[in-house]
Amino acid sequence: VYILKNVDTTPTLDATHALGLCDFPSIDFHHTGDGKTVAGGLPHLYVAYPNAANLYYNKLTYSGGSYTLGAYSVLDSVATKEKVSLIYDGTRIVIGYSDGGNALCVERNEADSATTVLSPPARNFALSPTRNVACTYDANQDIHLWASGANAANSLCQTKYDRSEGTWSPWVGVFGEVRE
Numbered sequence: 289v290y291i292l293k294n295v296d297t298t299p300t301l302d303a304t305h306a307l308g309l310c311d312f313p314s315i316d317f318h319h320t321g322d323g324k325t326v327a328g329g330l331p332h333l334y335v336a337y338p339n340a341a342n343l344y345y346n347k348l349t350y351s352g353g354s355y356t357l358g359a360y361s362v363l364d365s366v367a368t369k370e371k372v373s374l375i376y377d378g379t380r381i382v383i384g385y386s387d388g389g390n391a392l393c394v395e396r397n398e399a400d401s402a403t404t405v406l407s408p409p410a411r412n413f414a415l416s417p418t419r420n421v422a423c424t425y426d427a428n429q430d431i432h433l434w435a436s437g438a439n440a441a442n443s444l445c446q447t448k449y450d451r452s453e454g455t456w457s458p459w460v461g462v463f464g465e466v467r468e
Contacts, residue, residue: 315336321378336374384423391435411459447456
């Protein structure tokens with residue numbers, strides 16, 4: 289992770305933090321939930337990344353003008369072969385990822401002390417396999433998980449986690465042909 293400063297004028301490298309073997313990292317920062325306003329003057333960074341055997345997570349804690357890299361956490365021990373999508377919703381860190389077939393989702397609390405597995409409905413993209421996973425949230429902090437495969441058999445699909453109900457909606461095809 290490269291930390292830059294003066295990005296609006298002359299970007300300069302402030303610090304680097306080595307995460308180890310890391311494929312397709314995804315990063316977000318500590319904000320008020322709007323995706324742009326730093327919360328409490330503490331722009332902590334949250335990073336998730338897969339490698340051949342695990343889904344990893346690190347928090348970089350901001351204090352006194354610099355970042356400290358915390359210990360990594362293994363959030364899942366699956367062969368996460370594809371992309372990871374991390375978002376911070378103003379309360380918790382949400383990570384969408386894939387085991388190469390199904391799209392999966394976990395949450396990490398802001399204190400970096402607990403992980404909750406959220407199990408989306410089975411939607412096996414293994415025929416293609418899964419090429420992209422993305423997640424976002426709405427005003428109710430409901431999670432919207434998106435995934436797509438490599439061919440028309442598994443085009444762009446979406447499911448939603450209703451936080452108040454604690455349930456996922458069925459996968460819905462958004463674009464292209466969708467076949468199970």
